[in-house]
Amino acid sequence: MLIFILRRVLSGLVLLFVISSVAFLLLYLGGGDIARRILGQQATQEDVAAKAAELGLNRPLLTQYLDWLTHALTGDLGASWFTGEQVSAGIASRFAVTLSLVLGATVITALVAVVLGVWAAVRRGWVDRLVQVISVLGFAIPGFLIAVGLVLLFAIKLGLFDPTGYVNFTESPAGWLRTVTLPVIALSIGGIAGVAGQVRGAVVDALRQDYVRTLRSRGLPFNRVVFRHVLRNAGGPALAVLAVQFVGLFGGAVIVEQVFAIPGLGQVAITSTSQGDIPLVMGLVVATAIMVVVVNLIIDLAQGWLNPKVRLS
Amino acid sequence: MLHRKSLAAVAAATALVLAAAGCGGGGKTTTGGSSGGTSGGGTLTLGLIVPATTFSAQDMNFANESPYGQAVYDTLLKADPQGKLGPSLAKEWTYDAAKTTLKMTLRDDVTFTDGQKFNADAAAKNLIRFRDGHSPNKSFLGALKDAKAVDDTHLELTLKESDPGLLIHLSQNAGMMESPGAFNSPDIKTKPVGSGPYVLETAGTVVGTTYTFSKNPKYWDPSSVHYDKLVLKVLQDPTAMLNAIKGKQLNGAKLSTNDTLDQVKGAGYALHAFELDWTGLLLLDRGGKLNPALKDVRVRQAINYAFDAQGLLKAVGKGHGTPTAQIFPTSSAAYDQALDGHYGYDATKAKQLLSDAGFPNGFELAMPRAAAVGTTLWTLIAQQLKDVGITVKYTDAGNNFISDVLAPKYPATWLQLQQDPDWPLINFELTPDAVFNPFHTNDPKVTELVKKVHDAKTDDEAAPALKELNTYVVEQAWFAPWYRIESNYATDAKTDVQPQVGNAYPYLWNFVPKG
Numbered sequence: 001m002l003i004f005i006l007r008r009v010l011s012g013l014v015l016l017f018v019i020s021s022v023a024f025l026l027l028y029l030g031g032g033d034i035a036r037r038i039l040g041q042q043a044t045q046e047d048v049a050a051k052a053a054e055l056g057l058n059r060p061l062l063t064q065y066l067d068w069l070t071h072a073l074t075g076d077l078g079a080s081w082f083t084g085e086q087v088s089a090g091i092a093s094r095f096a097v098t099l100s101l102v103l104g105a106t107v108i109t110a111l112v113a114v115v116l117g118v119w120a121a122v123r124r125g126w127v128d129r130l131v132q133v134i135s136v137l138g139f140a141i142p143g144f145l146i147a148v149g150l151v152l153l154f155a156i157k158l159g160l161f162d163p164t165g166y167v168n169f170t171e172s173p174a175g176w177l178r179t180v181t182l183p184v185i186a187l188s189i190g191g192i193a194g195v196a197g198q199v200r201g202a203v204v205d206a207l208r209q210d211y212v213r214t215l216r217s218r219g220l221p222f223n224r225v226v227f228r229h230v231l232r233n234a235g236g237p238a239l240a241v242l243a244v245q246f247v248g249l250f251g252g253a254v255i256v257e258q259v260f261a262i263p264g265l266g267q268v269a270i271t272s273t274s275q276g277d278i279p280l281v282m283g284l285v286v287a288t289a290i291m292v293v294v295v296n297l298i299i300d301l302a303q304g305w306l307n308p309k310v311r312l313s
Numbered sequence: 314m315l316h317r318k319s320l321a322a323v324a325a326a327t328a329l330v331l332a333a334a335g336c337g338g339g340g341k342t343t344t345g346g347s348s349g350g351t352s353g354g355g356t357l358t359l360g361l362i363v364p365a366t367t368f369s370a371q372d373m374n375f376a377n378e379s380p381y382g383q384a385v386y387d388t389l390l391k392a393d394p395q396g397k398l399g400p401s402l403a404k405e406w407t408y409d410a411a412k413t414t415l416k417m418t419l420r421d422d423v424t425f426t427d428g429q430k431f432n433a434d435a436a437a438k439n440l441i442r443f444r445d446g447h448s449p450n451k452s453f454l455g456a457l458k459d460a461k462a463v464d465d466t467h468l469e470l471t472l473k474e475s476d477p478g479l480l481i482h483l484s485q486n487a488g489m490m491e492s493p494g495a496f497n498s499p500d501i502k503t504k505p506v507g508s509g510p511y512v513l514e515t516a517g518t519v520v521g522t523t524y525t526f527s528k529n530p531k532y533w534d535p536s537s538v539h540y541d542k543l544v545l546k547v548l549q550d551p552t553a554m555l556n557a558i559k560g561k562q563l564n565g566a567k568l569s570t571n572d573t574l575d576q577v578k579g580a581g582y583a584l585h586a587f588e589l590d591w592t593g594l595l596l597l598d599r600g601g602k603l604n605p606a607l608k609d610v611r612v613r614q615a616i617n618y619a620f621d622a623q624g625l626l627k628a629v630g631k632g633h634g635t636p637t638a639q640i641f642p643t644s645s646a647a648y649d650q651a652l653d654g655h656y657g658y659d660a661t662k663a664k665q666l667l668s669d670a671g672f673p674n675g676f677e678l679a680m681p682r683a684a685a686v687g688t689t690l691w692t693l694i695a696q697q698l699k700d701v702g703i704t705v706k707y708t709d710a711g712n713n714f715i716s717d718v719l720a721p722k723y724p725a726t727w728l729q730l731q732q733d734p735d736w737p738l739i740n741f742e743l744t745p746d747a748v749f750n751p752f753h754t755n756d757p758k759v760t761e762l763v764k765k766v767h768d769a770k771t772d773d774e775a776a777p778a779l780k781e782l783n784t785y786v787v788e789q790a791w792f793a794p795w796y797r798i799e800s801n802y803a804t805d806a807k808t809d810v811q812p813q814v815g816n817a818y819p820y821l822w823n824f825v826p827k828g
Contacts, residue, residue, distance in 0.1 A: 033716035038366070039449040040713050042741065044748055048716070051447060067675075084367050084422065084502025085520040148552065156559045162552050163560030165523075165546070212776070261546070261553040263522035271364075271549065274711065295568060 005297065012293030016286065017251070020072075023285040027278050036277040038081060050214070055081060068282060076278035077286070080272070087283035087296075090268065095287060097166055098257070098264035102249045108190035110242055116192070117199025120206065123224065131307050133195060138193025143252050147186040147259040155184055162259035183260045187252050191245040198241040202234030209233070224242040238305055243299040247292050337472040348705070357540040360554055360566035364521040364547045368505035368513070370439060370491035371446035373825075375471050376731070377567065379485070380545055382739035383821040384526050386489035386507035388637060389436065390480060391416065394823055396644065396734065398480055402490060403468070404429065412475035412770075417468040423533050425492035425508045433462030439490050440470065452740070453482035477767060477775070478616050478736035486497045488731035492646060510538040510822070537822040558582060564808040567818055582803040586817075587812040590729045591640055592630075592696070593620070593794035599754040600722030604678060611670040613790035616725075618663035619701040620797040629690055633799035639787050640742060642732035642815045646772065647779035652787050654728040663701040676704025677694055681710035681723050719749035729798065734815050735779055739763055743786065758785055 036043070043051075052058050056067065071078060077087035093222035108278035155163035161182050166177030206212065208229060215225045254266035261267070265284060274279040346532045361534040365381035368375050374381045376500065405418040423431035428436065437460035444454040454474035461469050461550035465506040472479070482488065495506035505513055505521055510532050517525030546563065548554040555573045556562050559580045574584060596616060601608025622636040638655040643645040667675060680690050710717045718726045730749065733741055741747055744763060745755040762782040769775035786792070802819060804810050809827045 022545065033713050036711070036716045042452075043449040043718055044452060047447070047449070047451060054447070079502070082366055083364055084369070084518050090520060149558050151560075159560075162562065163556040164548065164562060165557075172630075240756065254724070259552055259556070261522070261548050261550070263519040264638065268521060309429045 006298065007266050008297045015293060016289045019289045020282065020285055023282060024068065027276065027281055028061050030303060034081065037275060072286065077283040080277055080280045082275050082277050087279050091265070091278065091283050091287050094263060094265045094268055097262060098250065098253050098266060101180060101183050101187060101264065102246065104180060105187035105191060105249050106242065106246050108188040109245060111193055112192045113195035113199055116196040118203055118226065118231070120200045121203035131200060135193040136196045138189050143190055145260065146189050147256050148279055150182045150186055151259065166262045170193040172266065182260060183256045186256050187249055191249065194245060195238060195241050197239045199234060202237045203230055206233045212286055239299060239302060243295060246295055250288065321536060334739050354541050356544060358544040358546060358564050358593050360546050360548045360557055360568045362549055362567050369501045370489045370507070371442040373449045373486040373489055374448065374487040375450060379816060379818050381524065382486055382489050383509065384511040385509040385513055386491060386535050386541055387423065387509050388484050388488035390484040390488060392481070392484040394813055396814040398484055413472045415470040415479065419534065421466050424531060425506055426512055426529060427492050427494050427506045429492045429494045429510055431490060432465040433468040433642065435493050436468050436490060437462050438493055440669055443487050445770045448486060453487040477768065478734065481734050494818065495703045500582070511543050513668065527654065534615050541827050554663055558803060563805065565802065565804045565810060565824060568803055570799060571631055571799065574801060577803050580602040583808050585802040585804065585810065585812045586799050588797040589817055590645065590731050590798045591637060591794045592641060592729040592796060592798055593792060594725055595728055595749060595792055596725050596790060597721060598752050599791060600752055602752055605722035606672055606676045609670040610789055611666040612672065615663040615666035615699070615701060617793045618659045618666065618791050619794055620697050620793060621658040623658065626796045628693060630798060631798060634659040634796040634822045636796045638795050639783055640732065640792055641738065641783045645735050645779065646776035647783035649780060649783060652724065652784065655787050667702055675704060677704045678725060679706045679708065679719055679723055680706040681714055681726055683710055683714045692728065702803065719748065719751045735766070737770050
């Protein structure tokens with residue numbers, strides 16, 4: 001197990017290096033005149049040149065990257081070129097916000113998808129068709145539209161939630177719920193559509209297995225067979241999809257945070273990338289890559305716990 | 314069936330969570346838990362379209378970022394909504410006859426939030442730091458030779474040459490005063506130390522998104538502070554801004570688009586319209602370096618006649634603006650209403666002028682294009698010029714648009730430029746070294762008129778020269794303006810404000826609770 005974890009960590013480090021190198025290169029190639037963007041159209045060409053020199057943008061690409069890398073290895077991700085905020089502090093404060101959305105969406109996705117998937121697989125007939133239609137609709141409707149629709153109905157029309165902004169849980173749990181509920185629902189819908197379909201398929205397959213017939217013939221209640229045996233066997237594929245959804249939700253948060261003006265990673269990702277704020281974008285790339293590696297490792301371990309065959313392989 | 318009950322239990326639990334969220338809903342709490350209330354002493358929550366680039370006074374931006382600086386810093390002078398200057402940290406000021414020495418008498422009752430007293434030495438240091446800093450407006454103090462404290466309350470500024478715009482700039486970011494004790498603070502970009510009406514609360518602030526301020530309890534001018542708390546929310550996405558307005562989360566909001574005006578009005582907000590920018594073409598290569606055709610004034614005039622400003626205002630500006638042919642704002646002494654219609658849309662006349670200039674078959678004009686602006690604008694420009702025989706050859710400049718224009722890599726370009734007060738505008742677009750005169754066009758007549766404006770002892774004395782300068786520039790077709798763009802600021806039913814002449818955002822102290 002330890003060797004397995006070490007191997008995964010090592011491959012994660014290699015991945016981190018490759019991703020950061022590629023990201024830096026892409027930012028450099030597509031960055032344009034960052035100093036001009038920082039200073040605006042009123043600045044003189046001389047001031048712009050001075051700003052570029054101050055930021056070290058006039059140095060060769062390799063020198064700039066090595067400079068960033070050596071600082072990053074010591075934990076110093078630098079400061080945002082546009083706001084002056086320390087990148088590590090900025091990401092840390094926003095990561096908690098996005099994580100609360102993504103975790104909330106993951107929990108709701110898992111709960112609702114399992115309920116819908118199992119229901120469809122067990123009942124079949126119209127229930128099955130209904131769940132499949134819901135899945136297709138969930139996939140087809142863009143998250144952005146869902147977010148806007150939710151805001152219009154529940155925040156503006158009914159006034160039940162805040163249309164924009166975010167309140168920390170520690171500051172006000174009720175305020176936190178008011179600000180995260182709609183974004184979490186908006187984020188969950190696509191995930192539910194994907195995972196419910198996967199759960200349904202896996203449960204249908206599992207229900208056809210011989211061991212189910214055996215358990216039923218021994219007189220075990222159907223519910224016990226489904227929730228204790230079938231779901232555990234069907235859980236593997238569903239968990240894999242949920243893991244992909246979890247990472248994907250960070251991507252979905254980009255749009256949702258923009259619509260709800262939530263100060264999370266997604267919002268800062270859009271702003272910093274369009275501005276060419278290289279230190280901040282690189283910090284986000286590193287944070288995201290680490291998160292993906294960690295999540296995949298956790299999922300691998302969970303898969304092993306669910307299915308001993310995976311553990312052996 | 315047991316499994317049905319299990320499913321129902323899960324569904325009920327989910328509903329409970331959502332209901333709990335709904336139970337707490339209905340409040341208009343904004344980020345950080347601040348109240349959106351507007352009565353005197355309450356909270357003022359404003360929507361901005363840009364975050365603060367920095368809080369370091371030395372490097373401060375202005376325009377759309379002005380509320381950040383005005384919250385925490387005082388300026389030496391203060392302008393009223395019409396732009397008339399009045400005292401602030403400086404109680405009195407006088408120029409010498411040559412207008413190269415400015416003497417200011419400063420207040421003696423001002424203390425920075427770190428406890429340090431404000432005095433002439435602090436003021437002098439701040440001015441020199443701004444001149445030598447990295448603000449995009451550092452040229453505002455370009456004429457400053459030196460700033461010295463005569464004593465604690467007397468400041469003397471010596472200039473390399475007189476600068477008619479200096480006093481205005483001292484009421485903006487160039488005149489913002491930061492505590493000298495914070496000059497070398499490593500956190501100065503995010504933790505300002507000033508003497509202004511508010512203090513930034515770092516605990517309630519998420520840099521780039523929400524900035525929370527509390528009232529400075531020791532502020533020297535409490536009558537100008539109308540709220541106990543100030544929240545500046547950055548809403549760069551127009552949809553988010555609109556949702557915040559519809560949800561009554563903002564007392565005031567800068568609108569980045571006129572597409573949503575009806576919805577904003579429908580939400581019960583009052584609109585304050587003002588014209589700040591002009592849009593159109595900049596015919597930069599007046600010497601014909603990259604495109605010889607542009608050297609001929611008739612060609613530049615033909616380009617002016619080629620554009621249907623009224624049609625462009627309707628198609629591009631959705632009717633929000635005023636057609637014009639001049640770059641000076643209506644608030645300027647240079648402004649002449651008659652010049653707004655100096656060039657009407659006349660394709661026949663344009664073709665005739667091109668023919669007279671030796672281009673009966675037109676010519677090719679290289680211009681930059683940026684995808685961020687969409688496609689309609691570029692198509693319309695190309696179509697209108699094509700109609701008179703000019704073929705536009707676009708190059709996608711992407712993120713380098715401004716840099717390439719100023720390099721200069723193109724003889725002409727489309728742009729939207731701010732209508733600054735007279736002297737800053739002249740130095741931004743007309744003088745040989747102006748930022749937006751990248752080919753350094755040096756017309757003796759323009760230079761002569763600019764000198765007259767510069768040497769004028771009073772505004773009244775400068776007015777005729779300004780008018781003549783404006784007329785000359787229009788006649789010489791240095792630009793091909795289409796229209797002045799209407800911008801809008803929205804306030805809720807409990808808040809009132811007056812837009813600031815020449816600035817993108819109303820000044821902070823002009824926000825007042827209604828009634």
